[in-house]
Every structure is written in structure tokens, then in C-alpha cells.
Amino acid sequence: MPSTATTLTVLTVNFACRDVAPLSGCDNCATRFGLIADAISGTNLSAYSGLPDLDSVDVIIAQARLRTLTHELGTAAENFADVTAALSARGFVHSTGDSAPTASDPQCADAPGPLFDLADKQGFVTAEDIRTYQMSEIAAFKDSVAAALGGAGLAYSVVMGGDFNEDAYAAAASATPDCSLITDQLTVQKMGAVGLDLPAACATGAIGPYTWDTSTNDLAAIFSDGDSYEASLLDYLVYSSSSDGALTGAATPNEVSTLRAADAWAGVFCESDIFGTLAPSAPGTAHALTDHNIVTATFALPVTGGGGGAAAATAAFEASVAAWREPSGAQEAACGQQGAVCFYDTNCCEAAFSWTGVEQHCVYYECTPDDDDFAQWLVIALPLLGGVLLLACCGAALCYWRRRRRAAGKPAAEASRGEAVIGEAA
Numbered sequence: 001m002p003s004t005a006t007t008l009t010v011l012t013v014n015f016a017c018r019d020v021a022p023l024s025g026c027d028n029c030a031t032r033f034g035l036i037a038d039a040i041s042g043t044n045l046s047a048y049s050g051l052p053d054l055d056s057v058d059v060i061i062a063q064a065r066l067r068t069l070t071h072e073l074g075t076a077a078e079n080f081a082d083v084t085a086a087l088s089a090r091g092f093v094h095s096t097g098d099s100a101p102t103a104s105d106p107q108c109a110d111a112p113g114p115l116f117d118l119a120d121k122q123g124f125v126t127a128e129d130i131r132t133y134q135m136s137e138i139a140a141f142k143d144s145v146a147a148a149l150g151g152a153g154l155a156y157s158v159v160m161g162g163d164f165n166e167d168a169y170a171a172a173a174s175a176t177p178d179c180s181l182i183t184d185q186l187t188v189q190k191m192g193a194v195g196l197d198l199p200a201a202c203a204t205g206a207i208g209p210y211t212w213d214t215s216t217n218d219l220a221a222i223f224s225d226g227d228s229y230e231a232s233l234l235d236y237l238v239y240s241s242s243s244d245g246a247l248t249g250a251a252t253p254n255e256v257s258t259l260r261a262a263d264a265w266a267g268v269f270c271e272s273d274i275f276g277t278l279a280p281s282a283p284g285t286a287h288a289l290t291d292h293n294i295v296t297a298t299f300a301l302p303v304t305g306g307g308g309g310a311a312a313a314t315a316a317f318e319a320s321v322a323a324w325r326e327p328s329g330a331q332e333a334a335c336g337q338q339g340a341v342c343f344y345d346t347n348c349c350e351a352a353f354s355w356t357g358v359e360q361h362c363v364y365y366e367c368t369p370d371d372d373d374f375a376q377w378l379v380i381a382l383p384l385l386g387g388v389l390l391l392a393c394c395g396a397a398l399c400y401w402r403r404r405r406r407a408a409g410k411p412a413a414e415a416s417r418g419e420a421v422i423g424e425a426a
Helices: 029-041 077-089 127-151 185-193 198-203 218-223 309-324 327-333 373-394
Strands: 007-014 059-063 157-163 235-242 255-257 260-270 281-288 294-300 360-362 367-369 401-404 419-422
Touching (some): 007 157, 007 235, 029 077, 029 260, 059 157, 127 157, 127 185, 127 235, 127 309, 127 327, 157 294, 185 198, 218 281, 309 327
Parallel strands (some): 007 059
Antiparallel strands (some): 007 294, 260 281, 401 419
């Protein structure tokens, strides 16, 4: 877009295609993609509703319900070729390189402990804990990009968007969106880390309408867990940061619409979101072309000036991404915030990545602030108490595990962050 532009209009859409076994065949991807491509083409406007005027849209963020290691849409590129061609015909250029993540991209280590149970989504480490680790990485990446662009003396805006899978209303859906339902502080904290103040944005009307709603989206109703009403606010467009401080975190209005075909389309739908085609399926019809509603927002851009323009911005961004691929980038940032489940100190955030700015330590399987004197007292007192009891009962020499962080500048031979040292004095 021209450097003289004063606004940026962004659209985010979740294509809802899980083309991986055993879910392949559950989402009717080919059928829906053909209809979505037709809607995008603009040649049959009366047959569709809910798609904003693409002539006024600058950027489209497309994603799916489930990512594979090779494709951001959860299916092979040839399967959404019609959508790609339709967007190209409307002037859109895929400018992010190969679909990502790819098998060669860096992958962070799994969060500690067993994965959550497939049936009830609970376990020692819950889905919510895993999401906290993920959101830590996303927020830190946003800060890294902003720092790189700002360091190059460029005018910039960092906009984030998509299905964050963080429900502002904590699944407490009412017939109409209600800001008083924004009570889950962890969700507020997560979205705040990427630049969206949920309570404030809802109070001003910038956000509010559901983006996943079984009462207005019949495909969402088919994908839901039962016959009861379900609605969530999961998809957002966020002004995360800008070289113009007045624009950073601005509550930009998010417009929500349901992409629908006037005539119902037919498909085969699976009864289970886990077992897919291994479980019973049945024919059905729907009008909605994706289960998540479309979100569109227009962001004010900072006044340009200084720096080297697009070339300098591209170089700064690519350098930031390259640094992010190092162990000190993504892996360090994918850490546990205060209250997250942990096994080792290495699981918890250092001060640079902590949302409170305070380094976190793993204290009895929970990330705890470095300044929590009581928790630190427990760490010292309980092992000592155990040692006294061991000596009293067994008469054995005290040998215990102590965890410490490697201080800056100390040789690698010394204990590194999170290593266990046996038989070392306190």
C-alpha cells in the first residue's frame, strides 16, 4: 500500500479446515472453499452475505481451526487454490512466504508434564496452562518486532489478529453480549499482553459481538457440543503497538459479520470432534461458510518520516524473525507466567518475559514471583525440615537437591538455570 496511507483495514477469517486424520472429511473443505472463492470473486453478490467490501480491505489474515506442521490452513495448498486465485484476482498478494509453520521451523519444547486428557481437556497440565505458555511467546514476539522497527528509526504499526481462542466472556454466554461477563482475569491478562484491554474495549463498544455463535451461525451449531446455546468472543483485531504512542493499544472497533450463502449447501458432518470419521457421521446442510464469524477493523497509521521506508522495515523485520529463531528467542519466551504449572525453574518466565516484570521461579509446581518472600521461605524451610527428619530417623548424611540459576558471566561449567546439583551446601 502507498506510504502516504493514513489507515490500514484488516480482515481476519478462520476457514475451519482440519484436513488431518481422522478429521479429514469432517469439514467439507472443498465444498466450502469453492463457495468462498465465488463469494470473494464478487461476480455473484446476491448469492452471499457477510463479506465486507474487499476493495476497502488492505490485509487479510486467514487461518484454520487446526494447524499442521506444513500448512497454515490445515490442508494442502492445492486444496485452497481456488481461494488463492480469487484473492489474487482481487489484488491480494500472499506476502508471508511459504505457509507456516513448516517442518523446518523451530519448535518449542512441550509444556511440562502430561498433555491434557482428550476427553475432558483436563490433566496435571491443562489446556489453559498450555495457552499461557503460547500467549507468552506471542506477546514477546510482538514486542521483539516493535523493538526492531523502532530501533531502526521507522514509523511502524504492529497489528495482531485472528482466532486467539481466548473467550472474553469465559463461555458465560448470554442472549446478547454483556461486558459484565468479562471476569476471567487470566484471559484479561493474556489479551492485555498483546495490547487489548478487554474490559475497556468492551465498555467503548470496540469489541462485544460474538465471533462464534450457534444462534446466528448454523455451521457453528453443527460443530458445537450439543443442543444448548453456545457463543464466544474468540477472534480479535488488535492494535498492539505503534511508533506513535498515542495509537498503541487503541481500542479499534471490530466489526463482526457471518459469511453465508443464500442457498444451503450440502455436506457430510462428523459427530465427534476427536474421533472424526472413525465415529458416526451424517449428511446435512448449512448456509454459513465457516464456523467463526469474520472480523474487520480499520487502524490509524502513524505519520511516516525518517528511516529507509519499506526496504528498511523489511530488513528490520526479517532480522527480528531470525533472532527469534535462536534459543534466546522463541524458546525462552514460551514460558510460564505467574500461577502457571511448572516442573523446573526453566519453565517459568525470566523478568524480560514476565507480564509483571518480575522473574518467576518454580515453587512446588507453580510459577511464583521472585519477590514472594513466603514462597521462597517454603522453598528453604521444607527441604531443611525434611533433611532434619532424615538425619533423625536414618542417621544418614544429608544430600538434597538445590536448584539455582546461572548468573550472567559465570562459566558454563557452573550450574545453569534449572539444573539440579547434588550434595552442594546451601
